[in-house]
Amino acid sequence: xDDAALSLGLTRGMTVTHAQxxxxxxxxxxxxxxxxxxxxxxxxxxxxxxxxxxTPDPPDGIFIDVAGSAHLxxxxxxxxxxxxxxxxxxxxxxKAAIADTPGCAWGVSRYGSGGIVSxxxxxEAIASLPVAALRLAQSVxxxxxxxxxxxxAQLASKPRASLRLRFGADVLLRFxxxxxxxxxxxxxxxPPEVPQRELKFAEPIGDxxxxxxxxxxxxxxxxxxxxxxxxxxxxxxxxxxxxxxLAQAVRIGLSRPYREPVHLSKLLAERLxxxxxxxxxxxxxxxxxxxxxLTERQTIGRHIAAEGSDVDVGQLVDTLAVRLxxxxxxxxxxxxxxxxxxxxxxxxxxxxxxxxxxxxxxxRPARLFSPPxxxxxxxELPDRPPRQFTWRHQRLRVIRADGPERIHGExxxxxxxxxxxxxxxxxETADGARYWLFRDAPAERGGSWYLHGVxxx
Amino acid sequence: xxxxxxxxxxxxxRRWLERxxxxxxxxxxxxPFAVTEIDQHLPGxxxxxxxxxxxIEGGPAGEHAAVATLFxxxxxxxxxxxxxxxxxxxxxxxxxxxxxxxxPDRVIYCETWKDRDVLPAMEEGLRCCGIAAVxxxxxxxxxxSSRRLQLCAGETGVTALLLRRWRTSDEKRFAGEPNAAAxxxxxxxxxxxxxxxxxxxxxxxxxELLRVKGGEPHSWIVEAxxxxxxLRLPATLADRSAATEESYRAAAG
Numbered sequence: 001x002d003d004a005a006l007s008l009g010l011t012r013g014m015t016v017t018h019a020q021x022x023x024x025x026x027x028x029x030x031x032x033x034x035x036x037x038x039x040x041x042x043x044x045x046x047x048x049x050x051x052x053x054x055t056p057d058p059p060d061g062i063f064i065d066v067a068g069s070a071h072l073x074x075x076x077x078x079x080x081x082x083x084x085x086x087x088x089x090x091x092x093x094x095k096a097a098i099a100d101t102p103g104c105a106w107g108v109s110r111y112g113s114g115g116i117v118s119x120x121x122x123x124e125a126i127a128s129l130p131v132a133a134l135r136l137a138q139s140v141x142x143x144x145x146x147x148x149x150x151x152x153a154q155l156a157s158k159p160r161a162s163l164r165l166r167f168g169a170d171v172l173l174r175f176x177x178x179x180x181x182x183x184x185x186x187x188x189x190x191p192p193e194v195p196q197r198e199l200k201f202a203e204p205i206g207d208x209x210x211x212x213x214x215x216x217x218x219x220x221x222x223x224x225x226x227x228x229x230x231x232x233x234x235x236x237x238x239x240x241x242x243x244x245x246l247a248q249a250v251r252i253g254l255s256r257p258y259r260e261p262v263h264l265s266k267l268l269a270e271r272l273x274x275x276x277x278x279x280x281x282x283x284x285x286x287x288x289x290x291x292x293x294l295t296e297r298q299t300i301g302r303h304i305a306a307e308g309s310d311v312d313v314g315q316l317v318d319t320l321a322v323r324l325x326x327x328x329x330x331x332x333x334x335x336x337x338x339x340x341x342x343x344x345x346x347x348x349x350x351x352x353x354x355x356x357x358x359x360x361x362x363x364r365p366a367r368l369f370s371p372p373x374x375x376x377x378x379x380e381l382p383d384r385p386p387r388q389f390t391w392r393h394q395r396l397r398v399i400r401a402d403g404p405e406r407i408h409g410e411x412x413x414x415x416x417x418x419x420x421x422x423x424x425x426x427x428e429t430a431d432g433a434r435y436w437l438f439r440d441a442p443a444e445r446g447g448s449w450y451l452h453g454v455x456x457x
Numbered sequence: 458x459x460x461x462x463x464x465x466x467x468x469x470x471r472r473w474l475e476r477x478x479x480x481x482x483x484x485x486x487x488x489p490f491a492v493t494e495i496d497q498h499l500p501g502x503x504x505x506x507x508x509x510x511x512x513i514e515g516g517p518a519g520e521h522a523a524v525a526t527l528f529x530x531x532x533x534x535x536x537x538x539x540x541x542x543x544x545x546x547x548x549x550x551x552x553x554x555x556x557x558x559x560x561p562d563r564v565i566y567c568e569t570w571k572d573r574d575v576l577p578a579m580e581e582g583l584r585c586c587g588i589a590a591v592x593x594x595x596x597x598x599x600x601x602s603s604r605r606l607q608l609c610a611g612e613t614g615v616t617a618l619l620l621r622r623w624r625t626s627d628e629k630r631f632a633g634e635p636n637a638a639a640x641x642x643x644x645x646x647x648x649x650x651x652x653x654x655x656x657x658x659x660x661x662x663x664x665e666l667l668r669v670k671g672g673e674p675h676s677w678i679v680e681a682x683x684x685x686x687x688l689r690l691p692a693t694l695a696d697r698s699a700a701t702e703e704s705y706r707a708a709a710g
Binding site for chain 1: 516517518521522523524526527530539541547548549550551552553554555556560561562564565566567568569574577578581582585587588645646647648649656657660661681684
């Protein structure tokens with residue numbers, strides 16, 4: 001019953017005619033338990049965003065085991081809030097509780113205040129609840145009521161043997177399950193089928209060449225399945241099962257969805273060095289654990305690729321990323337910042353082109369030192385570029401200089417930069433080499449000299 | 458009976474031999490420097506694409522290879538398409554490359570800290586059709602690995618540019634070892650022509666062609682890459698006679 005129905009005075013178990021007399025324009029729909037159950041399972045699949053262990057509890061409940069996943073949502077409280085908020089947006093009125101046991105959470109969410117029951121407090125939380133909070137059949141609840149047992153606390157004070165004799169074993173089982181003294185096994189939903197292919201071998205294999213063949217075979221088996229679904233793999237998990245029952249796993253990530261067997265098997269084969277076949281491998285399974293939609297595309301032949309920007313570098317990027325690490329392949333993009341060391345950020349190599357570049361009128365060196373190297377410089381006048389400087393024990397005479405280009409620290413990023421001012425000079429020495437120097441304070445405040453880069457600045 | 462005039466199999470074999478021996482330099486597509494003096498000197502009228510080219514820094518701060526970097530970036534900038542840059546360190550500053558026409562959207566960097574990572578990464582890039590150029594920063598390059606790079610480049614037509622990096626004088630010696638590069642360049646800053654002034658204009662480079670297959674070594678003084686990556690002969694030198702230029706070169710070298 002949602003809040004709107006309650007405010008109209010409707011209750012559960014009311015007859016249709018009674019309800020219609022209260023609300024004249026009430027719309028009555030026939031119950032369809034099968035459809036409800038389907039919808040509950042669908043909702044259960046949606047709930048897997050919170051935890052992989054989700055059990056629908058027909059007719060109207062869902063158990064989510066958040067034991068290992070609440071931290072991903074900044075705690076249990078935030079998780080419940082997030083869950084209820086999302087359900088409300090989908091026009092589903094729901095109650096939720098988190099407790100040590102499924103039984104306790106069931107009772108607290110339906111008959112209690114909901115929210116979080118702290119660990120070890122299950123018995124206190126359910127003590128004041130009506131006995132119906134123990135997931136008992138209606139007939140059992142009414143026979144308990146007949147003898148005056150209304151609350152769970154009353155039940156707890158009664159001798160167990162007589163309870164069992166009079167009301168059946170169910171009462172004690174549910175009571176124990178709610179307190180956690182009897183564990184309750186929940187059958188969680190199996191996630192929607194992921195594309196997977198498996199090979200079993202008559203004889204254990206271990207030769208790297210054999211493993212490579214297995215990889216290409218698995219890729220050839222998996223890719224038609226991906227194609228049938230209209231998806232490509234973003235992540236592949238390859239698990240070799242050894243004869244001694246140890247699993248050897250290889251996981252590769254892809255920058256774009258792919259389903260070309262040759263490319264995928266090449267990437268997997270790169271990681272084969274991590275696999276220790278031991279006494280032999282008896283089965284291998286390849287799973288596309290992360291898939292994304294991939295529409296049909298015409299493949300470009302190896303020797304007829306067109307020149308220009310529409311060249312497919314995805315396979316190259318993937319190969320290098322698998323070999324050198326995901327973070328080692330990247331592109332640079334400009335950041336609007338005056339400080340040269342902050343002007344460049346890394347973006348994934350296959351990000352769409354931004355078109356943005358750094359301002360062209362600001363000269364910058366080809367090689368930038370991080371951190372800047374301290375130099376000893378001699379200037380004729382405080383606010384003039386140096387005439388001579390010593391860098392790495394080398395005395396260099398400045399012939400020509402240009403500057404200063406004044407750069408201020410970014411106080412909105414760091415308090416330490418409030419007073420940061422740098423005067424940059426491009427200098428050319430007698431042999432024509434160019435350096436990029438700066439003084440870390442205006443001339444009147446003194447300041448020391450640094451060399452920040454070399455190359456035409 | 459007249460002999461068959463086009464002995465096609467023979468011609469084909471000859472082309473194949475040339476390709477295998479890496480002598481097909483003059484027959485491949487060339488990328489002109491748009492500096493007549495340099496282009497006339499190079500067989501094929503420019504830098505052959507689909508070949509391995511080596512650039513060495515001759516300047517005082519040689520270990521940073523800053524001028525060589527700009528020279529190589531200027532070449533890559535003039536070929537359309539994406540560029541793969543295999544890094545040896547963290548000191549490359551992308552805004553400088555953007556200033557000479559190598560837009561950041563075009564460059565894919567890969568962090569290969571060691572020679573043994575750089576060379577396979579370069580090969581991988583050279584096998585990728587449609588890439589403009591692959592730039593690799595290496596310390597040591599054996600004859601075999603340079604041949605491998607050359608073969609990969611020849612197959613796809615991707616230009617391979619090799620930047621020599623070194624930290625110590627011992628490592629610098631590796632740069633002199635023979636390899637299969639089609640051309641070898643040494644680029645160093647050149648002193649400005651006029652006297653001291655407060656204004657800095659485009660830098661002058663001494664570009665030395667140390668070796669080229671099917672050509673003679675030579676050297677030029679040019680002005681550094683402009684916003685499109687093009688070199689230019691300095692105005693003061695452009696109309697001088699060859700003799701004066703020779704003497705200038707002698708003085709600089």
